[in-house]
Amino acid sequence: MNDSAEYYDEMDEYEPIEGYCFHCRESVEIEDAMPVWTRRGQPATRGSCPICAGTVFRMGKTELHKEQNRPEAIVLEGESTKRNHPKLARDTVYINYAADDEEAAQRIASDLEKSGLAVWLHDHSAEDVNWSSGVHPALKDCSRMVYVLSSNALGDEQVMNAWQFFRGQRKPIVIAQLEQVDPPDPIRRSPRYDVAGDYKSEFRQMLGMLSA
The missing domain is CATH 2.20.25 (N-terminal domain of TfIIb)
Incomplete structure (x- = not known):
């Protein structure tokens, strides 16, 4: 040949x-x-x-x-609570999303990281983990949240608990909207960006808000 x-x-x-x-x-x-x-x-x-x-x-x-070996996952939610929680960078953004919306959340996280922001992706494998403080340390450490809004997210208890904790701490929440659904009433006035529409334009505006 x-x-x-x-x-x-x-x-x-x-x-x-x-x-x-x-x-x-x-x-x-x-x-x-x-x-x-x-x-x-x-x-x-x-x-x-x-x-x-x-x-x-x-x-x-x-x-x-097929030619690559699966790397070890880093310690996230769902890992042993006896391990030390990884120290997060200052002003880390918490990406709060339903499991079915992971592809969209990963894209947003990737683009935020490329823009210089540190991010923490919510992990849905931690349903049975009881942290000593009652909440995952990342929710305490992160200073801002992107709530990925969809019908899936509205019915997800973990997602709801996360934004409720953030709101209770008076931390800023921005909404990345995937579907034409109304956000939960307590955060209806949060800045909202239709990333399912003109993604580039809406993402730039959201980035500006998160970087302010």
Whole structure:
């Protein structure tokens, strides 16, 4: 087999990977797809949209992961409470979301980190963990919250408990809206950004609010 044939065999090794672009509101073939792992050690794929060039993030294992070993997840909610809680950077942003909205939350977190903000993603594996203080230390440490609003989030008790704690501490909450649903009444006046619409514009405005 000649060199050119080997080259095309390598190019055909992986099938195109699709992901949902929240800006274009459609499934697209992810450009420059890269296998990544979330903080909990879950496989995902990150790349760009061929239409708007925005970030596309897809959860789940693909062919791109077959040559990679799963890294150890860092200590998050759900780990032993006897371990030390990792020290968070000043002004860390808490991303509060329902488990079914993880792809959208991961994209927001990734873009915030690229913009220079430290983030903490809520972890839904900690339902049975009882922290000595009654709440996860990250809720105390983080100074701001992004509440990813959807019908899923409205029915999620963990999500509700998190924003209620933040509100009780008088910490700022901004809303990243995925669906046309009303936010909980106590936080209805929080700044709201329709990231399911013009994502780039709404994200920039949200970033400005979080950076103020």
